[in-house]
Amino acid sequence: MGKRFTLYTTIFLLIGIGLAPVLYMFIRSLFVDGGFSLRNYETLFQSDREWRLLFNSLSLAGATTLITVLLGVPLGTLFAKTDLPLKRFFTILFVIPLLVPSYILAIAWFYCLGRSGIVAMIFNADVGILTSNLLFGFAGTLFVMVSALLPVVIILTITYLRMVNPNLEEAAMLYGPWTTVLRKITIPLITPGIALAGLIVFILTLGEFGVPSFLRFDVYPVESFTQFSAFYNFNTATAAAIPLGLITLVVLIIERFFLRKKTFIFRTMGSEKKMLVVPLGKSKPFFMVAVSILVFILVIIPLCILIHKSVSISAYTEAFIRSIGSIMRSLVYASIGATCLVVFGFFLGYILARKAIRLFYAVDSIAIFLFALPGAVIGIGLSGLWNTPGTNFIYASMCIIIFGYIAQYTALGERIMAATFSHVPHSMEEAAQNVGAGWFRRLSGILIPLAKRGMVATWFIGFIFCLRDIGITMMVYPPAHDTLPVRIFTLMANSPEDVISAMCVIMIMITLLPLGGLGLVKRYIK
Amino acid sequence: MVAKMIVKIDNVSKSYNKHSVIKAISLDIEKGERVVILGPSGCGKTTLLRIVAGFIHPNQGKVIIDGNVVADNGKCIIEPENRQVGMVFQDLALWPHMSNYKNLEFGLKAKKIPKMETRKRIDEIFEKVQMTQFKNVYPGELSGGQQQRIALARALVMQPKILLMDEPLSSLDADLSLTLRKEILRLQEELAITLIYVTHDREEAFSLASRIVVMESGKIQKTGTVSEITAYLSGL
Structure with missing residues (x-):
């Protein structure tokens, strides 16, 4: 009795605190002047600006997902499965951007690449204008979002690689070198993890407000916020928020029906054996330099800028x-x-x-x-x-x-x-x-x-x-x-x-x- | 003298998503009996034991323990914590964050047994399972056989009417298993407790049982004494 009461109370509280406001918002947006109407949505989708915002949101989320996956999977593999020196230290450094609000990275880059930023001071004002133009807009927003959300892909890649049954890799090693084992066995096995990481990055980027707002790249969450806070137009703000909710729902349905089952197939093959480590051999210095450059650009520079500016x-x-x-x-x-x-x-x-x-x-x-x-x-x-x-x-x-x-x-x-x-x-x-x-x-x-x-x-x-x-x-x-x-x-x-x-x-x-x-x-x- | 019936399983069935695990089983167990449920993996023997314990509710049929209906047609009438049934789990389920003493004390505290009585009962049972020197040790520091004794002690300290054992010796080597079987027999006789024991091992069943229930595909195939079941199985 006590158990059922506790569990159901928690569920009802979650529904009351979390779901009820979203449903209320949706229902309220369907009523105009006391009667049922789709006017809010008609107005919304008749405007070219809204379609442009939707396109901006989706292209930003899509590009961020693509780049973080392309960078994060190899990095996660390097940190989890190879004998790369200082790999734990690198992992910690890469994770730092995830711990702070993304827009703080945007501020750091603004102090570096803005019109009167560090780059402009080192070179000249023209270079500053050029870097500023690059920063404010799609390219800059994409760059900051990638550096902020790259840790998601790295962490999930590492987690899923740790779950791979080493016996499967050992069996494959009888037939080919490590590169083939990684390409044909290990990475395909962690596809659900990579897809999940991509999904999380997509959703987080789609809902990101701080970075696009600061770097003046118009996306849906900024529109919702503006309509709500600046004009206090609840209905328009809601209508502007609904497409994001619908996209989220569609993405989650795909995840439910496609990814979840695959994850379970993969997980049942777990083993108590230790994970196999890939020797990098002669390539070790190359990977070491490549990872160092990346961590320097994505993490060390913004952190140093903030410290330097505030010293x-x-x-x-x-x-x-x-x-x-x-x-x-x-x-x-x-x-x-x-x-x-x-x-x-x-x-x-x-x-x-x-x-x-x-x-x-x-x-x-x-x-x-x-x-x-x-x-x-x-x-x-x-x-x-x-x-x-x-x-x-x-x-x-x-x-x-x-x-x-x-x-x-x-x-x-x-x-x-x-x-x-x-x-x-x-x-x-x-x-x-x-x-x-x-x-x-x-x-x-x-x-x-x-x-x-x-x-x-x-x-x-x-x-x-x-x-x-x-x-x-x-x-x-x-x-x-x-x-x-x-x-x-x-x-x-x-x-x-x-x-x-x-x-x-x-x-x-x-x-x-x-x-x-x-x-x-x-x-x-x- | 008529022996008192302690467990009555009456036409009990259990299915999961149309897959029938237990098919209309009826079984009467008398006080002081040592009933071993014998059968291959997946035949439903553990499910039946868990139905008696109260962890699984049957879809139909009745379970009566010591004259009280504890489950009736899908309804749990008496919760597992109030059935006065002790159980030794297959994985032993000793709580790793508690010392052996605390493992035994936990249930007695839950039942609000006075402190003096609690201490007396725990000391006695530690002595019975010959584990007194390991009272303040944690389960993780014990060998498999010692853990087995603690699990048994934890079930017995509650002075249950029935002791359920779900393949508790399956992970032990043959010698240790033999020794512990003798221990279980000794304790069962000493405490005059009813034992329902689940196993897939014929040798284990023959050495422990006063009556064997052979199960297959969710049904009871045969019930009888050790010699009857030996004859039945050799004729298969």
Whole structure:
């Protein structure tokens, strides 16, 4: 009884917090002046500008996906399967851009390639104009999105390569060299992982708001945001958000029917044996140089620019004065958000791993759909649903931001916890039940202690995603509740570069510090 | 004297998506019996054991334990935690984050047994399974046979009416398996507990059973004493 109550309560809360706002938004957009009408959509699709925005969004998402996959798969393979020196160090460096809001990279590149940027100062103003023209628009947005989302492909490639049964590779090695084994056996085996990585990159790019907005490349999320925030035109903003929702839905349906089955075929071949390592031999220096150049361009340069720009005590003092409230709020909201994600992730992950209710698949679909939906869309939905006199206590407080985090990122916790529970044999819980332990005692005595690693991982990943969020927060934050990413975003147009750079460095530091702390704790425990 | 019936499985069926795993099985087990369910992999013997334990609900039929209906036509009347049935799992399912003592204490705490009584019962059972010196050790630090004894102790400390064992010796070598079978017999006799034991190993079944139930394709093929089943199987 207690178990059913807990699980169903979690599901209803997810539906209430995440799905209801999106449905409300969609239904409301179908009514004009009190009657049913498709006028919002007619207006939307009659305009050439909307079609251009749709084309821009899709071409940006498509190109980013293509390039990240082309770069990320070889990099992931190098880091996971070869004897490349410093591969762990390189992996960590490549992952850094994923930990911070993408637009911070855009700011860094602006300080480098803008009209009065570092390049213009080194060469001349004409070169600055040229690089600035390249940066502002499709090419620059694409470049920043690739560097921000490349880690997704690298991480998933590494993860899936680790799951390949080494026996299959060993069997193939009897017939050909390593290059053939990789080409014909290993990479085809991880195709579902590569496709999943591509899917995530596509969806995240489609919903990205910060980078295109900063680099003035018109895409749908920016349009939704503008209609909502600048003109407060809820219906048009909603209508502009719906195509993104529909594209997301189509992509997810493809994933459900095509990718999921393939993943399972691949996974059942797992083995306890250690992964085989490919010797790079004479090519080692070549790969070493190539990876170093790439990491230098994509990660080291933007980080160094921010540090270089901010390297003065006055800049940091000013940055702290201007943003101390936002820093504290960011930390508090991200901590609360992460804790909520652990709770939601725990129960939903349990449902998914144990197939604890009949509709477990539907619950997973809701969580994944919300994760894939652009933050701007969820943000508009939340504002529409909760902005009423009766619910103002939620709309005007930090609760609305936390709701946004839960709606968007629950899928992360759900999947991490489902993976954790899949490693906890069901018999552990059954044994507890057998000796007379009810649901809550099983939770506290068996499930939570056995799943605590997954819970800690969920908390940290949730913390990072909540901390770097801008899509939802930008849409819903009440007055005096802005977070650091929002603060930087709103200040960067009219604040000194050194102060903004200092804020960006602080943002990076407060994201990385908990991770460093976790690393130290793990080392201490070991 | 009429022996008391402790488990009654009445016309029980279980299917998953039209695939029938248990087909209208009926079986009566008397108090103090050692019933071994013998059959090949996939014949439904573990499913039947889990139905008695309450982890699986039958689609139809009734399960009665000690006079109480615990499952009836797809409905779970009494939850597994309240059936007073002990179980030793195939993978033992010892909780790795708890010491052996805590593994045994967990269920007693859940049942709110007083502390003194808890300590007494645990000490006694540790002695019975000859594991007193490993009380404060974690299961991961024990050998396979020692883990087996702890799993058995955890089930017995709750003083269940019935002990269910799901192929608990399948992962052990022949010598150890033989030793533990003797231990199980000794404990069963000492505690006068009803044992329902699932295995695919004929030798194991013959050495443990007072009655053997032969299962195949979700049905009971034959029930009888060791000599009856020996004759039946040799005639196949």
